[in-house]
Amino acid sequence: MMTDAGGPQPSPLPADHPPIAKPKVGVLLVNLGTPDEPTPGAVRRYLREFLSDERIVDLPRALWLPVLHGIILNVRPAATARNYAKIWRAESNESPLRYYTRAQAESLDARLAGVTVDWAMRYGNPSVASRLDAMKQAGCERILVIPLYPQYSATTTASVADAVFNAVKAMRWQPAIRMAPAFHDEPHYIDALAAVTRRHLAGEDFAPERVVISFHGLPQRYFDLGDPYHCHCAKTARLLREEMGWTEDFAPMAFQSKFGREKWLEPATEETINRLASEGVKKLAVIMPGFTADCIETLEEIDIAGRETFMEAGGEAFTAIPCLNDAPEMTVLMETLARRETAGWTA
Structure with missing residues (x-):
């Protein structure tokens, strides 16, 4: 390289300095997690990690761990593995959550020139720590982490932050880290939900009489302690109704996936489905805006079990509206979130 005077330009490194990668900016998408295969052993490993997280179950360890290891991990994996087998993608031998999270990262990577995009799972593989290390080894000195949870909760978003900072805590040379905020009221998110909903319902041979807006549940106690999750869900539901022209009566909000005996956020999705059927609703749709990719909670719990519940209660037509998955709006x-949150890092 020549200087303005025509001579060689000095190297920025001493002649004997080992080569170093050009500093890069990275974006890491993180979703909840998945077992590696639909078998009791793989599910047991996944549940052990998931249910050992104090963000998920915050009971005293002396009380919870004996229950987890003595009962739950011996009883639940077989049934859960059977449910995973119902939705497993045979062509790529992976769960839908892994398939769509990877697809989302690949699509984003194609839109962000000069930025390294990767993906990870909070529980299971690929782990947050392994992908952060790989990105750092590839020269990423600044990394934006986007938890793929639209609504903030300590059980999800904060848990991703825990995993990220535990990973960088072990690094002697740490990359700069940014955590993207919740996007429950982001206009592009609401637009994406509406677009996917309209396309899906246009392809059905019936018009739903009601649409249940179902979010993953949370113990009521967490809300009482200040978790904003319920408020975020309520705002997402309100904005989606406004965009779609739905009333609250037409599109009630509910909460699914209750676990354990304590009181959870209400009303429960299963109870709402039964109530609507008992009131004479014959055609029902369910949308699950808290999930950005279809998974066991959407495909098995709602599209299979929820459908059976509704039909057995007298329903005639049921549809589960897909998550954002690999839709172009996703x-x-x-891209909107990544460009906004890497402002000052990229051109």
Whole structure:
């Protein structure tokens, strides 16, 4: 390289300095997690990690761990593995959550020139620590982490932050880290939900009489302690109704996936489905805006078990509206978040 005077330009490194990678900016998408295969052993490993997280179950360890290891991990994996087998993607031998999270990262990578995009799972593989280490080894000195949870909760978003900072705590040379905020009221998110909903319902041979807006549940106690999750869910539901022209009576909000005996956020999705059927609703749709990718909670719990509940209660037609998955609107949403949150890092 020549200087303005025509001579060689000095190297920025001493002649004997080992080569170093050009500093890069990275974006890491993180979703909840998945077992590696639909078998009791793989599910047991996944549940052990998931249910050992104090963000998920905050009971005293002396009380919870004996229950987890003595009962739950011996009883639950077989049934859960059977449910995973119902939705497993045979062509790629992976769960839908892994498939769609990877697809989302690949689509975003194609839109962000000069930025390294990767993906990880909070529980299971690929782990947050392994992908952060790989990105750092590839030269990423600044990394934006986007938890793929639209609504903030200590059980999800904060747990991702725990995993990220535990990983960088072990690094002698740490990359700069940014955590993207919740996007429950982001206009591109609401637009994406509406677009996917309209496309899906246009392809059905019936018009739903009601649409249940179902979010993953949370113990009521967490809300009482200040977790904003319920408020975020309520705002997402309100904005989606406004965009779709739905009333609250037409599209009630509910909460699914209750676990354990303590009181959870209400009303429960299963109870709401039964109530609507008992009131004479014959055609029902369910949308699950808290999930950005279809998974066991959407495909098995709602599209299979929820459908059976409704039909057995007298329903005639049921549809589960897909998550954002690999829809083009999801890519636009992720690009919007990534560009906003890497401001000052990229051109």
